[in-house]
Amino acid sequence: MSTMTSDPEHGSVRPVVEAESISKTFGGVNALTDVTVRFLPGEVHCLAGENGSGKSTLIKIISGAEVPTAGSIRISGHAYPSLRPQQAIRLGVEVIYQDFSLLPNLDAAENIALPLLTLEGKRVASRKRAMKIAEEAIGRAGIRLDLSTPVGDLTVADRQLCAIARALAHNSTFLAMDEPTTALTWREVDSLFDAVGRLREQGVAIAFISHKLQEVFDVADRVTVLRNGRIVETGVPSQYTHESLSQGMTGRKSTSFPRSSAVWAGKPAALRVTGLGRSQLFEGISFTVGQGEVVGLSGLLGSGRTEVAEAIAGVHPADTGHISVLGEECDIRSVEGAVSAGIAYVPEDRLTQGLFLDQPIGDNLSVTILSKFSRAGRIRARALREASRTMSATLRIKTRSLAAPVRSLSGGNAQRVLIGKWLLREPAVLVLNGPTVGVDVGSKFDILSILNAESLRGLGILIISDDLPELVATCHRVLVMRGGRLVDELDSANLSEATILEAISA
Amino acid sequence: MKSLLSTHPRIRRAIGNQEVLLLVIALVIVGAVSVRNPGFLGVDTLFNILTSALVPFIFGIGVTLVLIAGGIDVSFLTVGIFAAYLSCRLFPQADGAPGALLSIAVAVGVGVLLGLVNAVVVLGARLSTLIATLATSAIFLGALFAFIGGTVISDIPHGLVGMNSVSLVRIPLANGGTTRLSALVIIGVVLAVLVALFLRRTIAGRWVFAVGGDEEAARRVGIPIRATRVLVFAIAGGIAGLAGIVQVAQSGRADPTTFIGGELNVIAAVVLGGALITGGRGRVRGTLLGVIVIQIINSALIPLGIPAIWQQAVIGLLLILGVSLQTIANRVRPIRAILAPPASSVPIGETV
């Protein structure tokens, strides 16, 4: 904490937004502890940190989407113990949320214009005016976007562009961008950075959140590193190298990870996918995951990587192609079918797709093995509880009781529950979509260790992720998707963050 | 069926369009009845259907608003009859055009007040709209009977009678009688236009869609959620009051038991018209079509000679058919394409 001091450069310029000693707890877990950050006009201030370090929570508190547990937000000199979103916008705070926070039933033009028209106190919704605002906004950002399509029907990349355009439509004094490039190609990222540069020249204070190191070096005037909800250090980019920044974010010297290269050669592949395709979404997907092998599947948001995972998992089955598990061809028409074939899937969105938040941890763990632990239509409750308890202990899930709802757990522990429920089922292949998103550093290490241990026991693992250090650290091979097709395969010889980044956002 | 629909985009588009589907259903029924009973296809049938659709349509507009905002209101019928009955009780002598306007204004005003009560319960007790309006409708109906009265008023204010007796069109019929379209229909048309304009052309109307589409996202971009909710309940209450007084004017009597138990049928018509029960989507035009299709079904039964005893079962079956078709139509909405045209880089094949 010693590094966070008011450094001399701040002296004369008055900050636009200051977070003062902000703390925030969720269900007993500290998401932020005593965080103080100042955002100066005309400065791009990067908040760097791993998933789960508290960056997004800080931004949500500044924008009024969350209420802090302690501390205050000072905007243009006035301190506010908490803000409402409307109030924050009125004070010039604008945010590009990580989840975009768009209105799916309205078209892009309206998504961009409605907040501004609301702010201006307009009463009549003029289509012409909305189009004008939207066109100006996308022009300012150098974006191409179909403005009259309902946002719910746009691709992920276009939705991200729409969220960016909405933030730019408003002449704000403070703009926070939370992972704004996850779905964008290089060309789009370049024009976004141009727009950021122009805003900086106009004196807007910009908070830029990213876990991609290169981006931090590309745009930042100042960097603040967060780890586990606390500020670790702050400084200018020239003070850092990739390695030192990465070490600040993770708290470890190296992200390298103990990993065996032992693929169980000679045995049938844990998963073999041949010519998998689904109309309009992806086609010609062929790859294998050996027993004991960890394979990464990467690509931008909206590249089709999730769709391929969900086809394998039976959520949205493929139209064409073949899937075999341990050498046996299986016709996967449903999740049930995939599960009984030996495929387990940890979905992307833990909160809505993975967990039953208000239900007991024990039930979340045992949902996959209810039938196995029943006799004559009745659950063998004791045996089931034993199995859950053992798994909970193995995965070191921190909770007082398995009867507590999952909602009471931190992100890392919740993710362990999700992985544990599938490990209880003893699958042949485990497909994980973003296994460490929203997970604190300690848990991330633990989770990757668990996966490593399972792979050593012969489990085939497919990780869908765009967390580059994680892919580099854990995978034997990384497959890259773009526009619904597999476009590259990086094996251990040429696997690095730079090569993956180049392949996914070409 | 799934593969058939997904391989034929044109079929998918046609079925995916709710309103086209409703029109087809309506035409099929009218066609079927006309074959059996050629007299069905006439101006009088049209007028009958329009007349009987008027009150459900006005109620339906209010329901549409609440559904778009992401709620389900089941109190609208009690609000409607409460407001209309109270209006008749308060000003029994309302006479002529000014009297009619007074009766309408009072009913709408009472409706707005009751709508605000709904809003207070929903927002204050943080209840789901369905549960809250279930409770308030029990209270409204009880209060109507206990404190205002439950007897039928057969001598309603003359202003209302006069309003109903003005004919837009009057056409002689073969049987020596005449058929006519009451000027009351104008109220429905005007209201439909006003509400459609409100929803499309005002910022507050767009808020309604925003709140129903994704409440949290709407909150984050600074849309006043609570104010929008209160506004929706107030307007829906006022519309229900209007529907109630139109019903009284149409029937020439104020009967507190008129609507008992009909709530879900109106909601069904609105949903049939394309409003999403989960919020964020709905339009006045769709509601009109939904209400009319249900009225066509109802009025087809007698000309088709379906025995009275079978009518309920037939209506149930048609209702199930309607909502099933709607659900299927919604399910075949197009997916967002990802697949780019073949790229220059050659996809890697089975390299392992």
Next chain:
Amino acid sequence: MKSGSSMHMSRKIAVVGALMATLALAGCSTVSAGSSGKPAAGTGKYIQVVKISGIAWFDRMKAGVADFAKKTGINASQIGPTTASPELEANLLRSAITQNPTVLAVIPIDPASVETALAQARSKGITVVTHEAPTITNADADIEAFDNASYGEQIMSSLAKCMNGSGDYAQFVGSLTSETHMDWANAGLAMQEKKYPGMHRIAQPFESNDNAATSYTKTKQILQSNPGIKGFFGDSSQDVPGIARAIQEAGLQDKICVFGTGVPSETKQYIADGSADGIFLWDPKLAGEAMLQAGKILASGKKLSAGVDLKVPGYTSMHQSATNPLEFYGDAILSITKANIDNYTF
């Protein structure tokens, strides 16, 4: 649920089976008979349970209850559910039984649904009198204003006279499950088939759900699909106002005859311009009072017999039904036309 500890599937099936067996066979046990002695006729409460509270018809009947209380000094009251729903009425009835009245006067929505409750009341020594339930078995007496068949025949003969004995007509009933409505409709039909072969009923009776809006809508549809129709016969008091409104709107006042049950205040406007031609009814005030008078006689230990005088106009010399000895009917049909409608204020 302690037994749940060792409950196998087979045990569960056994339990369900036993349950079914109990349901099926345990019916033999008898209900404990009430042993409380009958209170004297002049003391204790008299409770009248009606189909629905707050409507004009039963408000008028309430006036009869008040008259009875004033004349006799007996504590008599009327209760009824908010909506006309059989289970609400049955529950209200059962909760009235717990108040242990001397006489229960019941006008059931669905006579069959109150039989058990009435049996229970009688087993407790409560005197039970019904109305509009000529087939009732668990009552001390059923008081009807008139013979149902002759009521239906009277409506039919007026309708036939108006239609000159020829042409199509339609019948409405409140609901197809309403016993008295069906009796009237059937008696009317039987008479027409015998005496007026030139007339013809279209289809089965139409259901109005005792709702004037429904009878209005259906009448419009009937007019439209049966252009030649000449008459309407309505059994529910809500039928004539609805039918007449449709006739009035179509301007067919002089071409179509409308007769049926009706309340003067609700039909006056239609009788005045000829869109309704005549209504029939009995005065609910008198019927209500007659029920309680009969209850008073029965509670004092006397029996009703043919010719008994209930001291209420129209019920001064009761007839005993040939089919159900419990049923007694009077001569209380009111026939109302344009000429005499102004004499009635309810």
Next chain:
Amino acid sequence: MNDQNQGARMGRHITARILSAMGSRGSLVRLLVVSIAIVITFSALAPTSFLTVGNFEFLAQATPEVALLSLGISLAMLAGGIDLSVVAIANLAGIASGLVMVTPIGATGGGLALAILLGVAVAVVCGVINGTLIAGLRVPPILATLGTSQLYGGIGLVLSGGTAVSALPTAFTDFANITFAGVPLIFLLTLLLAGLVAFVVTATPVGVRIRLLGANAVAAEYSGISARRVTISTYALTGGLAGVAGLIISSRASSADTNYGSSYILLGIVVAVLAGVNPDGGHITITGVIVAAIALQTLSTGLTAVGVSSDVVSIAQGAFLIAMLAVNVYGGQVVPLFRRRRFRRAVEPAPA
């Protein structure tokens, strides 16, 4: 389970599980306190008519049908749906078994058992149809069951020919009046069925799956739970409960009819919500349903006993619902007396 000791331990465990599934204790305690307050109030206000053995016997006799229908609705709510067709199913079951009972076979003991089984079977089939529409065609539950409610009612009307099916065997009609030590057999039967439902939802795989499906349908799908199978089982169970309720109704009424019980649909929802069943799914409390059903019945009987009109009763029921739910929302803040240690529920998702 060879070991007796182990069996006993398991017994305790299952008992504990069932008890815990019977409700979050805080809201159940509140409900109990309020119910007892109702009893005390009316005992003081109307000792002669309320505080009698007959009255409590009446309460125990009047509650079963409402309690069973509410249990059915609660199960549908547990799975995240709703069933508006329970009353129609109950009546159809009553009519179907009544029609068998009035045949010569029905007079025999075996025939009676057959008739009863047939009634329950019909009800289960109705439930399966509901479940198929909801899970197979993905029609929203509120619309699907609204439609089937009309359909089942209509079929009942056709089967019964429009008149009540009466002259049922006395062995059947007396059943509703049998008492053990003053407690009606139908009340005991209701408790037994409630126990069975509690067993199903806590100690069987399908019960756990119903709860998880209701808690989060998407997560259930991703966990490999077959929404179709589980939904159909749920509605079949709901149908079965409605069927038993229908048999109790026709036993009590000595007849079966289609127009019976229309007020029970909303009452059933009110009971379920009052009990603390989450209408959005994932939580049920069997004890709460029974207590709430009795509480509402007591409230209305008590009000009738003190001579209040039934209109005021419905006001009181609506106000009671709002008040209890408001207490559940604000209770923690306003009434620290009732506060229980519970896991804090963060409104927002965990930090990202």
